[in-house]
Amino acid sequence: MSTHDNTPAVVDQTTHDRFPNPGMPPHRPRRADVDERASRRAALQVVIFFTLSALGSIAFLVAYYVIDPELKGTIIGIGEINLFHAALGVTMAMSLLGIGLGAVHWAKTLMPDEEVAEDRHPPAASDEDKAAVAQQLSHGWRSSQLNRRTAILGSAGGALGLFALPLIVPVAAGLGPRPRGELYRTHWQDGLRLMIDPSGAPIRAADVTQGSVFHVMPEGWVGHQAFEEHGAEEAMISKSKDQVILVRLDPSIIKSQKQRDWGVDGIVAYSKVCTHVGCPVALYEQNTHHLLCPCHQSTFDMTDDCKVIFGPAKRPLPQLPITVDDEGYLVAADDFREPVGPSFFERERPGLLMGDDA
Known part of the structure; x- marks a missing residue:
């Protein structure tokens, strides 16, 4: 029968002193x-x-x-x-x-x-x-x-x-050419009808009931028509910056005079492109009249010119001026008066605010 000695070995601490420091090898030029x-x-x-x-x-x-x-x-x-x-x-x-x-x-x-060895020394140098x-x-x-x-x-x-x-x-x-007026302009212009997206049907002011919501695009830039007439690239660009949400409010709760002047009997239209990072602001709460961005929960008050009341967005949603044509259909009275979407350098530059190429 064999036995095993489990007693730990004792190391002689003086063993290290038996071997002299060899030093650095000689330098070979x-x-x-x-x-x-x-x-x-x-x-x-x-x-x-x-x-x-x-x-x-x-x-x-x-x-x-x-x-x-x-x-x-x-x-x-x-x-x-x-x-x-x-x-x-x-x-x-x-x-x-x-x-x-x-x-x-x-x-x-x-x-x-040459190899160099440096001994440790106090951190503070003399x-x-x-x-x-x-x-x-x-x-x-x-x-x-x-x-x-x-x-x-x-x-x-x-x-x-x-x-x-x-x-x-x-x-x-x-990176391509330097952005010019295209950041300041959309395809909206005076006289273009507001078309329901994606059906492409025009909207009569009389058919917009209080509390109703429409997602609209400019005439000629809706659905398959935009792809067929303008190509996929231009159609996607239009979709990214032309999208608008249309809501009818009780005129008595609208706080901004500009908001009344740019609307029609309480019908107001605002850009759907969030001023934070550009997500589509498409959630409307009828009881509070708030617009909610689903990406980062920025919230805009539609009764007060879509000012930000919560979330990371820093600017109100731009309003689209609208009016009614001779047949009673809602049409744009002009393009947006400021760039839509997130902020960018030179956004407030004089001369470019209205989309000039100067």
């Missing part, structure tokens, strides 16, 4: 450390790599603007490819590779490579330590040979500076 010609050659190679990167960045920009994005080509072993994308990929790789090779070669051949750090930084600057190899510093700065352009230019160009 590189060829560039002892041979000035080798040092100059290494510096030239670093400059070449950084210059290669700069040329790659410039080639990227040239390819971006010169090559047709739809140009196709065939490469043996790969097949048909888009030459525009291939050119952008090759030039971007050239730009990255040049920076990487230049930095690595610089570090391996010219930068200091004046002597500060002076020593400054001396070490000065020594590092000199030993990196940047004070002598200004071509490396210039080529590295040029490569890194130009490398930012392929990242910035496509993003900036892809």
Whole structure:
């Protein structure tokens, strides 16, 4: 029968003292450390790599603007490819590779490579330590040979500076032209009938009973008609900014004179695009006369020009001026007098408030 001794082993704490600290391995000078010609050659190679990167960045920009994005080509072993994308990929790789090779070669051949061990010291540095750090930084600057190899510093700065352009230019160009009046105008205009969405039926003022709600779009921009006449893109743009909610209120509870003047016998029309982040404000509470945005619960008081009474929205919903035509149908009296939807830069810029292109 075997037995096991479970008694924990006792470690002799003096064992660690039996092995002397080996210290740092001896430094082996590189060829560039002892041979000035080798040092100059290494510096030239670093400059070449950084210059290669700069040329790659410039080639990227040239390819971006010169090559047709739809140009196709065939490469043996790969097949048909888009030459525009291939050119952008090759030039971007050239730009990255040049920076990487230049930095690595610089570090391996010219930068200091001695191992240094630093003992722990109190967090508060003495004046002597500060002076020593400054001396070490000065020594590092000199030993990196940047004070002598200004071509490396210039080529590295040029490569890194130009490398930012392929990242910035496509993003900036892809944003499209600067928005102008299209942020201030919708498709509503004087005389356009209010059409029920999505049926496309016009609305007589006499048919709008108190408390009733209609979701309307401008004439010619409703349902399939908008897609067929204007195309899918324009139809979707119209849907995103032209949508309006129409409600008939008791004129006696309307607090704003402007609200009465822009309505018809208590019938008022407001943009459905929430002024917070643009969700459709489509929930109407008949008892409180509140409009509720379902996304973030912004609440607007329809009796007080759709001012915000709760939630993150900061601006009232814009009112659409309406009137009645000769046949008794509700029509727009004008476009909105302010931009619909969330706020944006330059929203209050004079001269653009009414949608000018100036």
